[in-house]
Amino acid sequence: MSLVVVGSVAYDGVETPAGSVERMLGGACTYISLAASFFTEVAIVGVVGDDFRSEDAQLLAGRGIDLAGLEHAPGKTFFYSCTYSADMNERTTLRTDLNVFADFEPKLPEHYRRQPYLFLGNIQPALQRSVRAQMTAVRAVGGDTMNYWIRETREELLATIKEWDFLLINDSEARQLSGHSDLRRAAAAILEMGPRTLIVKRGEHGAVLFGPQGHFTAPGYLLEHLVDPTGAGDCFAGGFFGYLAGRREAVEDPRELRRAVIYGSVMGSFCCEQFGVDRFRTLTRAEIDGRFQEFREFTGF
Numbered sequence: 001m002s003l004v005v006v007g008s009v010a011y012d013g014v015e016t017p018a019g020s021v022e023r024m025l026g027g028a029c030t031y032i033s034l035a036a037s038f039f040t041e042v043a044i045v046g047v048v049g050d051d052f053r054s055e056d057a058q059l060l061a062g063r064g065i066d067l068a069g070l071e072h073a074p075g076k077t078f079f080y081s082c083t084y085s086a087d088m089n090e091r092t093t094l095r096t097d098l099n100v101f102a103d104f105e106p107k108l109p110e111h112y113r114r115q116p117y118l119f120l121g122n123i124q125p126a127l128q129r130s131v132r133a134q135m136t137a138v139r140a141v142g143g144d145t146m147n148y149w150i151r152e153t154r155e156e157l158l159a160t161i162k163e164w165d166f167l168l169i170n171d172s173e174a175r176q177l178s179g180h181s182d183l184r185r186a187a188a189a190i191l192e193m194g195p196r197t198l199i200v201k202r203g204e205h206g207a208v209l210f211g212p213q214g215h216f217t218a219p220g221y222l223l224e225h226l227v228d229p230t231g232a233g234d235c236f237a238g239g240f241f242g243y244l245a246g247r248r249e250a251v252e253d254p255r256e257l258r259r260a261v262i263y264g265s266v267m268g269s270f271c272c273e274q275f276g277v278d279r280f281r282t283l284t285r286a287e288i289d290g291r292f293q294e295f296r297e298f299t300g301f
Contacts, residue, residue, distance in 0.1 A: 002040045003245040004112050005033045005238075006131050007121020008101055009046040009070065012276065013081030016088060018227040024276035025056045027078065028121035028144070031234035034280045035267040036119075036242025037063040038288055043112050045069035045131070049077040049100045059281065068109045073100040088229050089203070108134045117245040119237065122146050125153050125160040132163055140251045142166035142241045144234075150176050162194030165251065168237050170201045183208070187215070199240065199261065201233050209261050213254045218261045219299065221269035221291065228275045232268040239267030259292075266291045 007029035013022050029046045036042050043066035052072065061067055078101035081094040106127055113136050120128040120143035128143055135141075141164045149157050150173060157177075161167055167190065171183060177193075178186035183200065187210035190198050197211040206219040243263040244251050251257075266288055273279045 002042070002115060002248075003036055003117040003119060003242060004043050004045065004069075004108070004115050004135070005029055005036065005119050005121065006045040006106050006128070007032065007123055008078055008104075009044070009048050009052075010078040010080055010101070011051075012230060013079070013095070014228055014230050014275065015083040016228050016275075017084070017086055018225075019275070021228075021275045023079075024278075025053075025059070026080070026231060026276055028231075028234045030060070030277060031231035031271065032119060032121055032238035032241075033060065033065050034063060034277055035235040035238025035271070036245070037065055037238075038267075038283070038285055039239070039242035039263070040117075040246035042066065042242070043069060043109075043115065045106045045108060045112070047071040047073050047100050047104045049073060049075045052077050059277070063280070066112075069107075069112055071107070073103075075100045077101075082230075084229070088226060106131045106134075113137075116140070116248075117142075117241070119143065119241045120164075121234070121237075122149075125149055125157040129156075129160045129163070132160075140165045140244070142168065142237070144168050144237060145173065145177075147173055147176055158193060164195045166197045166199065166241065167195040168199045168201060168233075168240070170203070170233065174198070174200050184215070197257065199264075201236055203229075203232075207236065207261055207265060209257060211254075211257065216258045216261060218258075218265055218295070221265055221295070223269060223272055226272050229272050230276065232271045235271040236264040236268035238264075240264030262292055262295045263288070265295065 008027035010027035012026035076099040079097040116139040122144045178189040180186040200208045204220045209216040240260045243260045
């Protein structure tokens with residue numbers, strides 16, 4: 001085992017211009033762990049209810065993901081539904097039922113605590129910090145957050161990300177957290193808050209990595225047919241951090257960090273090709289590396 005992932009495991013109802021699905025497997029922890037599992041061993045920490053389907057557990061286990069930290073609680077699994085705009089750049093939330101996730105208190109099995117890599121999905125900063133405190137031999141910590149936590153729990157969030165090596169957020173969150181509208185100034189301000197490396201996700205426009213060696217910009221992948229962008233940012237995180245965890249000595253190598261950004265973009269692009277996690281049912285490492293090579297070709301000059 002190598003990478004511990006903490007976050008939500010959920011069911012989603014999604015409508016896009018390509019169609020709709022009433023109930024599909026989702027949640028940040030699910031997307032991150034599935035994407036990361038193509039690069040390294042993964043263990044998850046989350047909570048599900050009585051309605052969690054055995055076939056969904058089998059999908060995760062079939063990717064070699066350790067489910068010892070997946071708690072089963074009385075009640076229903078976290079449910080979220082939304083609809084996307086015609087260009088899929090805007091999402092309108094229709095329903096959020098936290099259910100068993102409302103009382104989620106992450107507890108790490110003993111064998112998880114000794115693992116070297118930890119990624120903290122988008123949950124309350126105090127819970128993220130409590131998980132970090134349970135790890136006894138962690139070498140690198142990455143995490144995500146959102147506008148709600150930035151607005152409502154800012155001081156708690158600042159204390160939490162101060163202990164992280166990697167922070168992954170989108171461009172609007174970077175501006176909100178830093179107070180700067182210019183992305184470069186925003187990144188400089190965030191790096192002073194503690195994280196060694198910042199990755200700003202920009203949706204279809206790619207991602208930018210900021211760190212001690214400067215910045216690196218990667219474009220988005222141009223899909224022929226976009227079906228569902230749900231989970232793409234989490235799959236980016238899984239590809240990015242999973243690649244680094246699999247390389248072990250790569251977390252401070254500038255070239256490896258850049259490759260990790262590309263693998264993150266690759267995994268995010270595959271996620272969008274089908275609804276929910278369906279693309280990961282058939283995806284192969286050969287396809288992943290093939291798309292990585294495409295990035296090499298269309299960015300080379």
